[in-house]
Amino acid sequence: MALDFAKGITEFRWHGRGGQGVVTSNQMLGKAALAEGRYIQAFPEFGPERTGAPVRAFLRISKDPIQIYAQVYHPDIVVCIDPTLLDVVNPTEGLKEDGVLVLNTTMSPQEVRDKFDFRTGKVVTVDASKIAMDILGRPFYNMPTMAAAVKATGIVKLETVIQTVLDRYPGKIGELNKAAMERASEEAQVG
């Protein structure tokens, strides 16, 4: 990483499985940043999409127009919404030293640090699976995990991203997601 091609840009990488809404939550966070007056790029890594297959999505946020068009290789923040993926992919790959790792897991931040030998930056954990099952009754981990990422990074206000979700899903689904996000924001552990 001799040259920095993403100056002034906050870069996210998301991990999830096809069908878990990783593309949607990536877009929701991007649109929240847009609502707060910033420029964004929110795009998935496309492949032959199959439910359950590991998928990635990328987000760039900047106060200036973004010119770079490439995948994110050195993210500032990595968000993984599926705990079972942690044995399949290495979420810290390419993550900046002072980066933020946000995981849906029952592990504590310290356990995560030990598992991935990630000693710098910030680790945020939240049991989004339990929150989703408790509140939504279905395994939609994406929004609560996103709420934890928002809390840890302060990239946007939680209210903004909740409003973006409510706009996208008016009615009951939106309200339940709002409740899940609020709870995830409270329960997220930073360490």
Place this chain on the structure above:
Amino acid sequence: MTTVERIPAEKMKIEGLTGDAAIAHALKQADVDVLAAYPITPQTIIVEDFEKFYANGEVKTKVIPVESEHSAMSACVGASATGARVATATASAGLALMWEILYCAASMRMPIVLTVANRALSAPINIHNDWSDSYGARDSGFIQLYCQNSQEAYDTTLMAFKLAEDHRVLLPVMVCIDGFILSHNVERVEMLPDDAVKKFLGVREPVQPLDPKNPITMGPLALTDYYFEFKEQQDRAIHAAPEVFKEVEEAFKKMTGRSYGMVEDYKTEDAEIIILTHSTPAGTAKVVADTLREQGEKVGVLRLKMFRPFPVKEVVEKVKHAKAVIVFEKCLSFGATCNPLALELRAALYNLDERPMVTDFVIGLGGRDVPPTTIVEGYNKTKEYLAKGEAPLYETLGVRK
């Protein structure tokens, strides 16, 4: 030209839109009379979104869900012949299937707007981005405009109608965006109010429409005695496009403050090495230029927006002082001297007494990511070739070899 006025910021609508969605919104606001299209990845969102507008009663367009792209373009030609404002969208194999009718659309002087989400051609099947599809159609007689971001995709789609329908031009326009990299990338897009677009574009005024009250014959037979004269007409029409494009952009700029030019000049003035490319790699190249300049390198970027007609004068003017021009292009022209963009550049430079060295790098085929490091690699290689005084006609970059 229509008189337009600056639209105040509070009247603009800002939304996060993918490149495809931005195009769909532009087509909606352009008040297209007929849209005949067949969905194909990665253009799908354009047609899906437009069909949604149609189903919700937001457009009065006649939407024709045809059975193939050949039929899509045929229906467009028929509709355009009646004087309607017509658009369609396609990519890759879909564009290939339109081939025969692309030439009819251009030769019959139908101002159709064809939006393309650039995608590789088979085989093997690949749904991702490169420019083989629309580069292949570069001699079809279509005007070709390439966009870097979603905002530009929206703006260009609107301007395309005004360019196509101008009586000095009367030619179809291809508006191209990079498949997935832009077509599925959510960006900030500022949209004009409907009435401003309506005022800007007006209603199409056909020159010789099909009309039962005044019957004419279109696309008849012309053999050795007349065919050549019609091609002469067509050739002159496409060369009228730059002048009209400038006027259209000027009017659009008055309204929005935005314009792009046939080429976008980025720090080329004092540059010793200039990168020539378009679409999304041009954005990345600009970032690379900024970064390399911090290291003391004198590098600039010329982003081509209009590939057909090729803006020879503008390109030559901007690059002639450089030591080298690096072409990055997402297309292999199998068996050619070099590849389409470099061919154009080299031919354009030929008449200069002192020409910059031209290097040609084929990148990103089949959607292979083009990170800044690939651009840097091409830059470093070009510096080596400059030192040596010779360069290969072209080479591939970013492939395992």
Place this chain on the structure above:
Amino acid sequence: MNEKFNEIPMAGNIIKPGNALEYKTGGWRAERPVHNDETCLWIKNGTCGLCWIFCPDDAIRLIEKDGKYSYEYDYDYCKGCGICANQCPTSSIKMESE
């Protein structure tokens, strides 16, 4: 046919409908149809009319006036193709050299 590119309609459009009338194809004719009234069914009883149906140039006119049947050829457009002679069921039309 000496018009320059800018003296002809755009894109090959034919902007004057029915202008085929201006092109008299009768000049192509090497053989002309000759009718035998004795055996022609149209003359006899106003039936048949196959020559009129098949003529590609609308160059045969079958006429009925005051209960009498007659015909005429329009030699401005009859190009002597011989389709009428070929179709005639009573061989009442023969092609003869001009």
